[in-house]
Amino acid sequence: xxxxxxxTNPLVVVFDVLGTLVDxxxxxxxxxxVVAGIESEAAANVVRQWIDHVSAQERAIIDxxxxxxxxxxxxxxxxxxLVGEGLLPPDAxxxxxxxxxxxxxxxxxxxxxxxxxxDVMVLGLSNASRRVLAGLSGRSGLRWHQVLSGEDAGTYKxxxxxxxxxxxxxxxGSGPPFKVxxxxxxxxxxxxxxMRTAYVPRPDGDPPGPDDTFDLHAADLRDLHAQLLTLEx
Amino acid sequence: xxxxxxxTNPLVVVFDVLGTLVDxxxxxxxxxxVVAGIESEAAANVVRQWIDHVSAQERAIIDxxxxxxxxxxxxxxxxxxLVGEGLLPPDAxxxxxxxxxxxxxxxxxxxxxxxxxxDVMVLGLSNASRRVLAGLSGRSGLRWHQVLSGEDAGTYKxxxxxxxxxxxxxxxGSGPPFKVxxxxxxxxxxxxxxMRTAYVPRPDGDPPGPDDTFDLHAADLRDLHAQLLTLEx
Numbered sequence: 001x002x003x004x005x006x007x008t009n010p011l012v013v014v015f016d017v018l019g020t021l022v023d024x025x026x027x028x029x030x031x032x033x034v035v036a037g038i039e040s041e042a043a044a045n046v047v048r049q050w051i052d053h054v055s056a057q058e059r060a061i062i063d064x065x066x067x068x069x070x071x072x073x074x075x076x077x078x079x080x081x082l083v084g085e086g087l088l089p090p091d092a093x094x095x096x097x098x099x100x101x102x103x104x105x106x107x108x109x110x111x112x113x114x115x116x117x118x119d120v121m122v123l124g125l126s127n128a129s130r131r132v133l134a135g136l137s138g139r140s141g142l143r144w145h146q147v148l149s150g151e152d153a154g155t156y157k158x159x160x161x162x163x164x165x166x167x168x169x170x171x172x173g174s175g176p177p178f179k180v181x182x183x184x185x186x187x188x189x190x191x192x193x194x195m196r197t198a199y200v201p202r203p204d205g206d207p208p209g210p211d212d213t214f215d216l217h218a219a220d221l222r223d224l225h226a227q228l229l230t231l232e233x
Numbered sequence: 234x235x236x237x238x239x240x241t242n243p244l245v246v247v248f249d250v251l252g253t254l255v256d257x258x259x260x261x262x263x264x265x266x267v268v269a270g271i272e273s274e275a276a277a278n279v280v281r282q283w284i285d286h287v288s289a290q291e292r293a294i295i296d297x298x299x300x301x302x303x304x305x306x307x308x309x310x311x312x313x314x315l316v317g318e319g320l321l322p323p324d325a326x327x328x329x330x331x332x333x334x335x336x337x338x339x340x341x342x343x344x345x346x347x348x349x350x351x352d353v354m355v356l357g358l359s360n361a362s363r364r365v366l367a368g369l370s371g372r373s374g375l376r377w378h379q380v381l382s383g384e385d386a387g388t389y390k391x392x393x394x395x396x397x398x399x400x401x402x403x404x405x406g407s408g409p410p411f412k413v414x415x416x417x418x419x420x421x422x423x424x425x426x427x428m429r430t431a432y433v434p435r436p437d438g439d440p441p442g443p444d445d446t447f448d449l450h451a452a453d454l455r456d457l458h459a460q461l462l463t464l465e466x
Contacts (some may be wrong), residue, residue: 072405137378138404139404144370171364173331
């Protein structure tokens with residue numbers, strides 16, 4: 001790493017994973033369609049309710065209304081709820097419990113992380129549990145200098161605690177890390193914790209509003225890499 | 234990843250870091266020599282006492298005699314103790330506080346991890362704190378599918394809790410992971426927790442005794458990769 005050899009402070013980039021680096025909803029919908037034998041629009045609707053159910057539980061944890069549970073347990077609860085609602089057949093459960101470990105990366109993700117890792121420190125920060133992060137990273141080829149889970153903070157984004165954990169986990173002497181995400185709500189919380197921000201558009205993302213002032217807007221990871229190198233110069 | 238595409242269970246390899254992938258004592262001794270302006274044998278002796286001091290504190294934490302503190306805080310305590318003992322000049326402190334983030338990888342480490350990551354899931358499990366793991370991984374080019382710290386378990390190796398954390402963090406459906414280390418004491422504790430074991434010899438390691446029966450003995454990471462591929466076949 002050139003900057004490390006020069007002894008200057010390293011540039012640190014902290015990636016959101018679900019939705020930003022992997023196709024969260026699309027990958028789950030494809031799997032639901034295959035496993036439950038339903039057509040893709042119905043599968044997408046089931047997945048929307050699955051993700052909403054998990055998000056509601058994450059919100060309950062952030063608000064202190066329930067104890068922390070890792071994301072794979074929330075997935076299991078959501079699937080059982082979907083079966084109870086009659087939206088999934090009971091025999092689909094076994095084929096879906098580990099679906100979050102098989103999410104597909106966006107086309108630029110793996111090469112983009114490789115490119116970035118040659119020049120900056122690449123961290124992950126995700127609501128996915130440790131086991132889910134290990135599974136999807138290993139299967140998709142996402143490789144990290146460090147990767148942190150909501151499990152490490154005992155809470156979920158956008159709770160300030162998870163961003164504080166990331167700030168405490170960057171190397172000594174590094175400047176404020178960049179948070180990279182496809183969700184404006186994630187970047188707003190990261191900025192409030194003192195991180196710099198980079199927005200990357202993705203399908204199903206949360207685009208910036210008129211009042212958002214993020215530090216960088218990148219078309220994709222290759223563009224992000226080019227913009228970060230300009231900053232370093 | 235071929236095996237993932239085939240849908241079989243992934244092979245998971247969990248690496249010790251300090252001493253196994255990076256030259257812990259040698260890198261610190263070099264830095265002490267440069268920063269404190271003392272010759273290399275004296276620097277090696279200072280580092281032996283530094284590492285022993287940290288190990289004693291880790292043992293106190295494992296035994297419940299003190300609360301958990303991350304490795305960079307134990308490093309800072311050890312350095313202050315060394316100054317108090319007259320073994321280091323006070324003005325060396327500033328140049329040594331982040332020394333653990335600059336440990337040098339062994340010659341086969343970076344290429345070996347790249348080679349392994351193409352075929353198996355590569356995890357790290359270290360007594361180094363999250364910030365130290367981020368710093369040394371980013372600066373040396375160690376890249377992980379998942380990396381866990383003693384900080385995640387609130388204890389240190391060889392406490393069973395840290396191996397239990399690793400076992401709970403492997404992907405669903407994977408078999409028992411391989412623990413890879415240059416220290417027999419680490420592999421014994423890993424085996425007790427249900428992990429498979431692979432010994433790799435390194436300078437300053439802890440070689441197996443006559444009663445040790447580890448699953449694999451590899452000359453280096455390239456050899457480890459070859460042996461693991463044979464198992465998968």
